[in-house]
Amino acid sequence: MELVPFLKVLSEASGVSGYETEVREIVRERFATLADEVCVDALGNVIALKRGIGPEPRRRIMLAGHMDEIGLIVTRLDKGFLRFTQVGGFDVRTLMGQQVIVHGRKALPGIIGCRPPHVLSEADRHKPVPMDELFIDVGLSQQELEQVVRVGDLITIRHPFIELQNELVSGKAFDDRAAVVCIAECLDLLQGLRHEWDVYAVATVQEEVGLRGAITSTYGIAPDVGIAVDVGFGKQPGVPEGIAIELNKGPALCMGPNIHPAVFDMLKATATRYEIPFQVEISTRGTGTDANAIQLTREGIPTGLLSIPLRSMHTPIETLSVKDLARTGRLLAHFIAGLDERFIDKLTWKMPAGEAK
Amino acid sequence: MKETIKKLVEAFGPSGYEDEVRAIIQSEIATLVDEMRVDALGNLIAFKRGSGNGKKIMLSAHMDEIGVIASYIDEKGFVRINPIGGVRTLYEVMGRVRFANGTMGVIGVEKMDDPNQVPPMDKLFVDVGATGRDDCPVRVGDVACFLQPMVEIGERLVAKAMDDRIACAVLIGTLRELKTSPHDLYFVFSTQEEVGLRGATTGAYGIAPDLGLAVDVTFAPDTPEPAVKMAIELGKGPAIKVKDSGMLATPWVKEWMIDTAEQNGIPYQLEVLPGGTTDARAIQTTREGVPAGCLSIPTRYVHSPSEMVSYADVLNAVKLLTALLANPLSKKP
């Protein structure tokens, strides 16, 4: 599968948490070519089922990558300008001078305006402007504005997809549409691999506002194992050594309380066997990803997490290595192809003497 | 309707201690519904059977109010307190409270190093007129709520616990207005919303509705230099929630509410609330997920002893909710 074109179209599509319609259609269409069935649930998650060849009732593996992006939302119309607040977590300092699209009755290009430095005092120039003092200019009068925009309309960051050197690419919403690309790549590779378990590939919604799509889709699917794919903190100035993962060194396998040790071991063994470069990251609490919701669903689900190394997370210039996407897709595919009843046995706790009661 | 509101807002009911409120609601609606039950967390669930071909809809308004709990009785008989829900000390100091056993008290405060700062909770105490631990009528664990009668200022109603008894009144008003509905309706008067949407969480799981609508209050920052700026004003109609800090209303549910208001000539406002959430958040992530929205009553001075609403907004909320429930869903998900 061509990864860059798919990532580009996903990145440039709009789909703020709760309003994922545009990106959902793109994902649904693509998943439909790679799976036996695709449906959309009550919250808007896209759930694709690719059946395994094992005997019924088949075990289920769920993959989750979120398709929602952080964005902004109109709070007031103010003398021809738009006031806004965030949907998901922004660094407000990245917003000044940013171009946006306001999704009113029609899509309106806009600018997050800022006052020119010439008129600011020395003190003013040294303070970030808080979000409720920023405004968006779409170049219309208040009267015209009232015809096309209302309170609650969503706003996306407008930024083109860019190719850098060494197969690094940059754009908005790689968190977490890059994972959706990896999951699609995995489904594509599975067309040519035998797998016993049913695969539920889910492009989740509303992760950025509380893992909400993962909570409900996992409940509905009730998988035997769940693997979330998200982005991790790529090495760059400001990211401490203990948590940074490097670009172009493969996905990071997470370990810690949120992760089932046998799932981690199996991912690691698969990566080793198929010579897929990987890294390891730790998390000492619930991860800030769909993996957190998956593990705590129903009676508890053995969960894994793969993190795609990403620089500049939650900015329009998120950057990753395309090679890492291919590696993540391959790792998922081979992991799934290796799932059988013996793995269920590995997931089951044993008495140290060797027998489970 | 005003008498119902007065009874409700003046009742005692901090989170976890909603019995008095529940009893009032039960007596108001007993003849209007087919069944009533109380679940494990104390939610009152009133069921009104639909005429057929409808959906299973859960409505939710919470019975609990914020309050305080006695954490310690000092040797002079002053009562130290911890908050129940989002209590702002700024609104407590020098106010009056009432404990479950009827004991009344005044909230006093220790000296502050900086008198212009808002005191933290551990500098507050309740003066119940005792002289020591032995004659203190309050024990550790006793709970209290604001003590304030409801007043009318023009067409405005002012009371403590408008959040969320006004919504309970809206649900009761809707039950009175609603002749028939195609839908099976579960009117849930929930508990413990203020401490984490707890009643709605378990209530929604038990009902497993097709659609959920919460009714709650939202800020009306149409006063001088408000802390939060929103496009909501008292008297301009109930608010249809787009987003709050815990949830995004399901878009087609929001559109259904807007269309219904417009078709019935009911004034409405659109709400984006930066801080705070409602039972709708809990309903939306129940089981496999539930489409959800929220109808909000604009309120000034939320979480103070003097929350203010517009009576016209309240009546329009009843009108809108009745119109929504009386007809089949006009929007496809």
Place this chain on the structure above:
Amino acid sequence: MNWNRLEALSNALGPSGGEDAVRQIVVEAIKERVDEFRVDHLGNVIAMQKGTAHVGFKVMVAAHMDEVGLMISHADESGLLHFDKVGGIDDRVLPAKTVRIGQNRVPGLICIKPVHLTTPEERGQVISYTQMVIDIGANSKAEAEKLVKQGDYAAFDTTFEDLGGTVKGKSFDDRAGCAVLIELIEQGPYPFDFYPVFTTMEEVGLRGARVAAFSVMPHAAFVLEGTICDDGPKERDLSPTTEVGKGPAISVMDQSVIADPRLVRLLIDTAEAEGIPYQFKQPGKGGTDAGAIHLAQTGVPTVPISVPCRYIHSPVSLLSKADFENTVKLMAATLRRLTPDVVARRE
């Protein structure tokens, strides 16, 4: 009372997500005394003891196996280890303490700069744990990585000790609760289906309890904790939260749960009838597995009850033997008086 069990539990290394050593002790202690047990996907030990009456009436009693601790994140070039915290640890209890790391309990020291080289300003500031390192005596990254791996758990190196009327050790939050629960199992069966559950990952968000409660779906639940006991000398007349020597502490309300008043009443009535001392924990403080359990599915009436422990979430805690024994006594007596109509649905 056999204090060896509490000793073994207290000494075992088991921060959230790495409770293996504790789980082994628990399973060994209970496997012959329960009708069934299993370990679920989050590592919870879920056991069942059939009742002598009221079959089908399910009562869950939970205690968490995990403690707050550390996790090794990486070794630097000089062989020193960097770490992250597991659960809520005050940075101020870390400097100059000894820890044990991993299954092999490799000893390590949490180092800070010698006092001679500090300025008064520095000494007036709290050192962030990110500025601390653990020294195991290795001279290089390679050498360190032979002994200790990324992701290994570390716990304070504290040995249990009997002081006469009190005992000291680490992790009485919540190994004290686990020990109480094992005692209760040994005093069973009870007039209902008894589900003792030893949960995991309480300290990082009540994770184990949440899924265990969904799975068991009891009709009533008790949560056993080792809780805050702040009865040391203070400048002002403030609540100690609980006090050593005043008996088991009943929670009416904390930040995670409002206890079911009927279960609170049952505990009080039992204590009064049996002459067992008891106290109320300062309402509004702290959170426990009850926060997760009571919200499972359609809701579970729940109450937390605790052994007062001084200095929890630090390297050494202390509790009173009498408080521990009275907690066991009160719980056993309460369970024997618990019938379905105590928590029946109100209509």
